[in-house]
Amino acid sequence: MMRKKPQVSICAVVLLLLQLTTTSLGDDGSVMLKLAQSLQNLPSDWSSTSSTGYCEWTGINCDNSNRVTTISLAKSGLSGTLSPEISSLTQLETLSFQMNNIAGAIPSLANATSLQDIYLDNNNFTSVPTGCFDGLTNLQVLSLSDNPNLAPWPFPNELTKSTSLTTLYMDNANIFGLIPDFFDSFSNLQNLRLSYNNFTGSLPASFAKSDIQNLWMNDQQLGLSGTLDVLSGMTQLRQVWLHKNQFTGPIPDLSKCESLFDLSLRDNQLTGVVPASVISLPALLNISLQNNKLQGPYPLFPSKVQKVSLDHNNFCKNSSDAGKPCDPQVTTLLQIAGDMGYPAILSDSWEGNNACDGWPFVTCSQGRIITINLANKLLAGNISPAYANLTSLKNLYLQQNNLTGPIPDGLTKLASLQNLDVSNNNLSGKVPDFGSNVKFTVSPGNPFIGTNVDTTPGGAGTPGSKPSGPSGSPAASSKSKLSVGTIVAIVVVVVIFIAVVFFVVYKFIARRKHRKFGRVKNPEVGNEMNKNGVTGGNGTNGYNGVPSELHSQSSGDVSDRHLFEGGNVAISIEVLRQVTDNFSEANILGRGGFGVVYGGELPDGTKIAVKRMESNTMGNKGLSEFQAEIAVLTKVRHRHLVALLGYCINGSERLLVYEYMPRGTLAQHLFEWHDHGYTPLTWKQRVTIALDVARGVEYLHSLAQQSFIHRDLKPSNILIGDDMRAKVADFGLVKNAPDGKYSVETRLAGTFGYLAPEYA
16 A cells, blocks of 8 residues: 555646646637737727736637637738737637738648638738648638738648538638649539639549539639539539639530539630530529630520620621521531541631631632631641531641541542541541542541541550451451460460550640640749750749740750759740741730830630840840840739740840730820820729739748849839839849949939939
8 A cells, every 4th residue: 555655646746737837738818918909900908018818819719718709800900910829729719800900920820620611812921931831620610701911821721621612712811822622522522712822733523523513713824724514523513713814615515513503614715515405504593704715606595594694706697686596607616626536726716607708728619618628727626527618628638636536437438529538647547538639638637547446545446456357347366275386376466456556645745745835944034045055844834933944946956955943934925926927027016125016816815915025126125134034924924014925035036924914004094195096094993003013022022032123123124014013124234233232333214314223
């Protein structure tokens, strides 16, 4: 018994220490005092000198142990900052500071593991720390919307642990990068708002495995891209806002989205015919499809649909003829385009209800189509059986594309057909017999023609498919065991087949790489281009600074290689000549001190502005400005700074490619509005533009990772978009911001009549 007493005493001491520690950890009063000291304009019953009675403060709820469970001060006129100690409130379930004027960094909330609802929207926060929401496994609602002053930050991947999320609002929060593909982790997510950010790329496939009901992804700064196919599998959708992006391809089948009542897809690059599954959606009330490249009949929606916006598309009929079919030849051509995924090159130009009225790639005689020439148009998909409906067709040229699948047998019934060229594609299947009257060209290319290998993407065909016999039926199979010679022959055929596959894939990738843009590394300002350095690299996005080798696309000479930093894109001079009509005078947008600015549109529909400069005429100063533009715009990204999309070096020419700002410069709106057909700026527009410029300059001066001074800020260097929002442009005279430790004398720079800020 005497030996047990010390053990009892030790246990008592341990329990006492645990109790004291728990009491210390559970003392939320000191945390609330820190919070009161960091905020301003507090409710009258809050104290910044004493935490006495903090559980009775306005907006505070506590449990029976005086642990804070709720902080709710929405719309309270608060300012100041949030103290980092707030994450020590381990019993906190609701944190609501929405619709105030709180600034500074959002503190890490990783330790507040009981949090269920976070409302920090409509404030002036400036940053979100990495891992801010890590470990919040009970989180159900996260709202950070309308914090436009946040420094650029990526989507918080730590939210994958918050599997109970039902609502995620992060629109207008300056988030950039790709949308992560892990939304199947959120089995309860119903509301997702990510509008007005800087997301790029496509909609993630995991959307189809979620139960999202309300999806807002509209108004991304550079625009989301890719197709909308994933929507077909999102059967719980009620509201979809994807407008003002760069989505392409047709509208998918939405027949399973029976609860969808609001669909906004306007201001994209969508092609094809409006599907019947959309027109007949049982719950549909609002649909907005204007400013796309949609074709086919003008859709006729039921009377129960309250709002329909379809203007500025390429329908074959007007609204007065809604629901009426197109001309038969037009219908056939649209079916042909549909089997190739409605490519943009056809949607841009096949407009109206008369295919013989100037439609490109189509030749007619007496109102009947006799020739279709789609050779070398980078087309994919299948050769449509609908060609057989063009009974007067004489010439069909489909060579030099990436068409897959079989050649339709129906083409053999075209009595007038004289020329058919399908060479250099990826076709397969039986070769139809066109007879001696047709000049039929199937090679070179098409390595799988005559086999049953399914060359369509995701096709189920295999190299071991049985070849067709002379009559088209499968060859008879032997029931006996295969001989050694037969096995050897099969092995040889399989090896040859694999070799051919690798060769075709290699050539296809090589050709695509040659056509695509290369990644680049930016020069330091004032340094000469490194024309001989070559560095390997395989960056995954445009902001990681990974250098890579770039061969000049206008010359094969090794001396034309250039090394840059930052990840912008090198665009070939051939592409820029094509999209600007060989730098036509008609495409000139303006002239500056070191060159001319042209307008153009890339093959993917992106509108661009191209600044063209001659190095032998612009001198060292112009070269420095060219280098400075690239060096700065690869390091800063902001909604109110014009985006650099790429560059080109072609001999003595230096070209910069920017996003297109269709409303011109602020100078034109202030001083030349009548000459350009503009209406005078309203007072509200002037204030908005001034604030936009201020935010862009503030980001340059103090919020970017590396601070800069513009030194040439003036109305002609402020560009206006379609939404009458402003972006600062022309960074040729930019310099690093001083750190305040030293005084540096430098020459005056800028435009006559304007003084750089450091000289004021």
